[in-house]
Amino acid sequence: MSAAQAAAAAKPARTAADFKSDYKPIWCPGCGDYSVLSSFTKAFALCELEPEKVAVVSGIGCSSRIPAYTSCYGFHGVHGRSLAAATGLKLARPDLTVVVASGDGDGYSIGGNHFLHACRRNADLTYVVMDNHVYGMTKGQPSPTTEPDWDSKLSPGGTGLRSFNPLVIALAAGANFVARAFAGDPNGTAEILAEAIRTPGFSFVEIMSPCITFRPEQREWKSHVRPAPVKATDDPALAARRLMTDDGYNIGVLYKGDRAPYQPPMGKGPKTPVDLEKGFAI
């Protein structure tokens, strides 16, 4: 055993508390995102990661506050662009575990295009979308996953628009791991996140995270969710068929593929910032 291995073996195992920062979350009481934060930290501990070897990248929205509440490296980026920043980070620092946090507005509307191409590219990222079917931070506008008949002052009579089906779209676009979780099951969600992190390639986890301020009826999700009655498949067509016909309440790992993660062509090796600047010289 080398000295480094011996030192690692002597280190006490990390607990979820080691991944929490001193900042106290500012979400509405009752928000599902509290439990998702707890699942994040539990998952990092389950994966035996070190805080300094994890980067949590986010965009804008309630869910995107998460990086500040962890003791890992964090990047609170531009609306909808978390995947672009995270992809760059992962390719530049493949030694880091990069987890991306988003919401249904940030991830599927403003960042919808990045979502498609991140699935297609299959960089080794874990993409977690906390889906509450509403823009919470900006006071309750319908999001891409809002039901067409959701009536509110900001969308009288509902939008009449079909809901986005992110899991099926992720499959069609090439995501290597697709799962659905529920914030009210933080231990189960932590296990799903740990599996997503451990699976190479682009792992997509949609977490149903109730917003009881703007969608009080979502309190009842806990009575409806159930473990998926079937095991994860490695056949994307089968997974897509299942997802197109389920009622949105089956949770668990639904698809697990074996596509090799994206590696950029290395060319002549990494360039220094000075070399890069030469390309822009007039």
Added chain:
Amino acid sequence: MSTKKPARKTAAKAVKRAKAAKPAKAVKAVKAASKPARKPAARPLQKAAARGPGIEAVRSVNELMAYAYALEIEASERYAEFAEVMETHNNLEVAELFRKLARIEHKHAEQILEEMHWTSPPKPPSTGYRWESPEGPETGDVTDLHYLMQPYHALQIALHNEKRAEKFFAGLVKKASAASVRKAAIEFTEEEAEHVRLVEEWLARTPKPAKDWAHDPDPPAYHD
């Protein structure tokens, strides 16, 4: 191929009525409105002991005590989280009550360590049994919080959790295959029943909230 998700569709009018109604009535109406349109195909997560064997798999007192420790610690951590949430939202009275509950549950966990002569927290038992609900039988539900809640509501949450814990151990008394486990489970059941009684007394001494306790003249959400 249909992309309809009938179960997640809201009955918009009922939800609208519910929002305008008084809190208790509103919750009832919202519950009715958000029932799934078709019967779930599998057991809901709340009732599913889906990820492993049942509680009868607990075969030794050591294992039982490890589960009891996990139950108390999980409950304590959740109450501490609730306290932080209430502090953030400047509901200091309820925050203090949750802190108190967190301390009580933590003390119960410490008593288990002491009784078992364990110098450090036990490792999770190897039986693979998972709680029959998504979280521990004494762990509060995050979605039960409200920024205007009062001590009475916090104690209602505590009472519900104590009752769940009592039910958990009572279930174990019925199902345990080992006599020693059954005996210990009887003791835990009695202890939790005592906690239920204490919280009920506490609740009786606590002022009941006014009917319009959740009324906020400047609410965070738009209402029709």
